[in-house]
Amino acid sequence: MKYEVFARVNQGDDTIHIGNVTAQSDRLAKVYARNTFNEEDWDRLAVVREDHLLDVEGEAKPTVEVSA
Amino acid sequence: MSDWPEPAVDYVQAITDTKILLGQRYAQWSLAGPSLEDDIGGASAAQEEIGHVRQLVRELEGQGRDPDWLNGDREPEEFANAASLDRIDGNWAEYLASIAPTDRAAWYMLDAIDRDDLDGLITKIGEDEYFHLEYHDARLETLADEDPETIQATLEETLPQALALIGPAAHDESADPLYDAGFTDRPAAELREAFAEHYRELFADTDVSLEAVDWDAPPIGEWDETRRRADAGAIAEADVTQISGKQNELFAMN
Amino acid sequence: MSSASSDPDGAATTSLSGEFVAERRADASAFEQQLWDVLDEIPDPHIPVSLVEMAMIYDVDEADGHVTVEMSFPCMGCPAYDMIHNDVESCLTVLDGVDEVDVEVVWDPVWSKDMLTPEVRSKMNESGISL
Known part of the structure; x- marks a missing residue:
């Protein structure tokens, strides 16, 4: 499973996307993210499962579907 | 530096020697894990264990232990590491x-x-240690799913070996010499219980059964109080050569 | 996250604030202040601040030419551990009035980024290091 990694340096800063990790569980994803990105001392470091990202706009322009 | 009660020096020596071997084993696997993230975690844990050893060795020197001996100038049988770290054969799950x-x-x-x-x-x-143990548990959970047989068979061997390091079950409040001397605030029996409970809970909803683990091992009669283990095994000569760093002495800074 | 300014009777809490180094230096003799200044010139090998700015120097004590430096490390497994020891010893040993230097590594209090002053933090931020 792919996880997107987000972080911010100081409280009040924007939380920005800094990379991603692949892991088999949420718990492992958190450990991997820390191992990989803890060179900085973040105020907040978080992971989000890729499939939990809800697309608003993507490659295809959204259209209103009218069901028959 | 004040003197520790007598059994405390062996107690800290066993922790230190176990950490020497943890550092060595982490390092040996740090290019061979299943993913880059596992390797990074292993390399970082190796460095941290070596850092812990460096400080614990200073404490042991303060209690009169010889620096050269502490740093690896000794026989394999003189290392008081947990038996679970004697060998490095086997696969990643093991x-x-x-x-x-x-x-x-x-x-x-x-x-x-x-x-x-x-x-x-x-x-x-x-x-x-918080992050070492969190990583291990997260990894054991995934491995319990992928390869429960190997995890179970290995734990049946390594859990009793780790329990031997903690101390025999008979070392309860009334019989643990370290607790009695005030060096520790909990007897070995209590640590063992917390340790066992942790793993029972971790594997509760998995295919790994801990039913066959000998949670009472080792019998106190078979337990060596200096090496804190119940068998006469030891690490390989080749491990001692690497740990002592003799071959690369020329390149050391001090 | 300094608690010093908000805590009215904070003698105990200031030791973990940005005031940490200033407090540790406060009772130094004139000669010990000079030694602190020399240590303040030794760079941390990883980042562009000195060992003193990094709050790694906890105390400097001199008696009859014998200097004891108490210091700590942000990471116990610091790969530059021996190198930093050598830097401290060699920078002080060459000074007039110093015969012998002992570096004593301590862990009480445990090093924390809260010991850094706001000035040092902004210096590090400017270099692209967030702490």
């Missing part, structure tokens, strides 16, 4: 099920030490 309970056991033993002059040192080690 490796993980060997180091995880051992690192946890060594941390429980340090955490039980009740001395003001070691407080800061142990707090600092704990900052590293």
